[in-house]
Amino acid sequence: MKQQFNAAYWEHRYQLNQTGWDAGDVTTPLKEYFDQVTNMDIRILIPGSGNGYEAEYLFRQGFRHVFLVDVAEAPLQNFAKRVPGIPKEQLLQQDFFSLKGKYDLIVEQTFFCAIDPAQRAEYAYQCAALLHKGGKLMGLLFDTEFTQEGPPFGGNREEYASYFKPYFHFLYFKTAYNSIQPRQERELFMLLQKI
Incomplete structure (x- = not known):
């Protein structure tokens, strides 16, 4: 029987502390990109946000329209405890693929590698649907194959470019030069703009 990567699956992973993807902080490539963004009023979405260190960094820098979405309750609760000032309505416990709304920036950090690879084309479509025209999809993708059964899926x-090309201009799509140590030479940094 095929594994279902649903809310119960991810909630169980958090309860067992099986969160190997969790870097414990905003990673360098994302932080350095965020530090270049000058418009604090943009609406930012972080799919599969987990414990949301990226959102915490953004919020503490003055970005007030940061939205986290995750199917699991535990990481959103963890985030709310660490960042009590964020409005609760910006913590969305739901399936990314059913999400509505419009955003200026979507941040990808270990969500794409956590979904069933059969959903990757749908992920690209959904990102485009959630972005305003000219909005950006920015983040990191694993550019490697994993030997163990996923998630993560490599x-x-x-392959990745084929999913995004129908909806996005590729502004940057290269090996990240500033990945954290365990991920060096194995991540692509992408900056895509909705057509």
Whole structure:
């Protein structure tokens, strides 16, 4: 029987502390990108946000329209405890693929590699649907194959590009030069703009 990567699955992973993807802080490539963004009024979405260190960094820098979405309750509760000032309505416990609304920036950090690879084309479509025209999808993708059964699920830049090309201009899509140590030479940094 095929594993279902649903809310119960992810909630169980958090309860058992099986969160190997969790870096415990905003990673360098994302932090350095955020530090270049000057418009604090943009609406930012972080799908599969987990414990939301990226959102915490953004919020503490003055970005007030940061939205986290995750199917699991535990990481959103963890975030709310760490960042009590964020409005509760910006913590969305729901399936990313059913989400509505419009955003200026979507941040990808270990969500794409956590979903069933059969959903990758749908992920690209949903990102485009949630972005305003000219909005950006920014983040990191694993540019490697994993030997163990996922998640995480690996892949390569050619495969990934095929999902995004129908909806986005590629502003940057190269190996990240500033990945955290365990992920060096195995991540693509992407900056895509909705057509």
